[in-house]
Amino acid sequence: MKNTSDNECADKKTKQDLTSLLGQDKCLFDLEDRWTYAFDASGKQAVPLAVVFATCPEDVCAVMHYASTRRIPVVPRGAGSGLTGGAVPAAGGIVLVLERMNRILEIDTQNLCAVVETGVITADLQNSAEKKGLFYPPDPASAAFSTIGGNIAENAGGMRAAKYGVTKQYVLGLEAVLPNGRLITLGSKCIKDVAGYSMTELFVGSEGTLGIITKAIVRLVNLPETVKTLAVCFPDIQAAGRVVPLLLKSGVVPCTLEFIDFFCLQAVRNMGMSDDIAELIHPDTRAILLIELDGAADAVKKDAATVRNICETCSMLSFHSARNPEERDRLWAVRRSIHGALTSLCPHWLEEDIAVPPASIPVMLEKLQALATAENLRILSFGHYADGNIHLSVSEADAPLSLNRTEDITRKIFSLTVSLGGRIAAEHGIGLVKKEYLGLNLDDATLDLALQIKKMLDPEGILNPGKIFPGMSETKILHKPDRQ
Ligand SMILES: Cc1cc2nc3c(=O)[nH]c(=O)nc-3n(C[C@H](O)[C@H](O)[C@H](O)COP(=O)(O)OP(=O)(O)OC[C@H]3O[C@@H](n4cnc5c(N)ncnc54)[C@H](O)[C@@H]3O)c2cc1C
Known part of the structure; x- marks a missing residue:
């Protein structure tokens, strides 16, 4: 594989080739522009040789075919909100950005599904579905800026997973471009589909290492009749933690059950929390649960009473039910701003x-x-x-x-x-930052099988190299300067 020194730009021939394949307005070669696509939300960074923007699957096929013949690394990128370095061009090469492939092609109200290009922002799909009385449940806290392609590649989870599951439960079909530039289509709008191996699932959670996903058919459900949002304060984190097993046993399945500890709460307070929400929080609070129940109105009312009883047995300090949609939004703003607020600490x-x-x-x-x-x-x-x-x-x-x-x-x-039988990665993937630990969860035989699949689909090792697998080299990672 071609190795390059830091900041090096694509050579004259590569520039000319990419420009003639895609057109000038879809290519960036200047250093300042390339730096903009050097990092994701993990803090890792490495400068690519070139940045290209696909606007159709044919662009992706052309770039992959070209890159495979020249053995140039390619890194697919959605919004770059990943937290494990998946979109960082660790081995240099080309960053292929999908953000311009952002059309919602269909909201199918008869078959309860949507067909989207994978650069669509998650919240845009959620909002478009809602306008038609439908609901796209996967809800990562980054929904306002992450893309559906990034969500599928990471098998993103989010707030509503306990009741509705994670992204993989909503992917019915995919269109993807293989490392050699061939386009494949997997799955369909059918709920039942055993025509051949179930290969759609292989691409979900593959972190951009097996193919570039260009289109997706995702399942939608009907919008729930009612939503109730509860904010419950506790004197310590253990008390809040005890609610979980009791709730699971009670038969109540909350749509969300988000936990926030005292320090995270303080960080959001320091950054700026709306006064009415700050007043709701009991002064002795060391942990908050934000619980959302959804479904038919009667059932939600009954479930809320059960939740209250359980929280009382776990020494709750206060229990508040959001009075209107605006208050609900302000409560959720606390949860969504934690990540940003922590950076200020x-x-x-x-x-x-x-x-x-x-x-x-x-x-x-x-x-x-x-x-x-x-x-x-x-x-x-x-x-x-x-x-x-x-x-x-x-x-x-x-x-x-x-x-x-x-x-x-x-x-x-x-x-x-x-x-405790847990997993080292729940929803943010392995990427660069966890690859040396993957063996803690996967045995050698399983790791070997995964590597064989990767080698079969990507024999030249050009698609998002250096990710997921332990021991795979990364040549261009730069740490932020103030870290020793
Ligand atoms: C504030 C904040 C909150 C977050 N909250 C959550 C959360 O609640 N739940 C959660 O699961 N995650 C969360 N994340 C992590 C992140 O937003 C998700 O992993 C998201 O799915 C990444 O989407 P993206 O479009 O930004 O992808 P990128 O960061 O651009 O890429 C992520 C990976 O997917 C690959 N990829 C991107 N697009 C494609 C494609 N079309 N085809 C093939 N591969 C592709 C990339 O190569 C990379 O490996 C959060 C991140 C932030 C910054």
């Missing part, structure tokens, strides 16, 4: 996205608290508790972790997770 957190079986949440929280005390760490947590997904932000008590400590603490957190 510390420039570099070690961010983890782990999953444990949902009933193990209280035990995991205790183990994390013990780790924080033993290692003198600041461990902040929030996340999607009903499905066992905890997001962690970790630093020293008053400073970012050094790179050596990052490695050590990551291993400790992952080993606690695995000891």
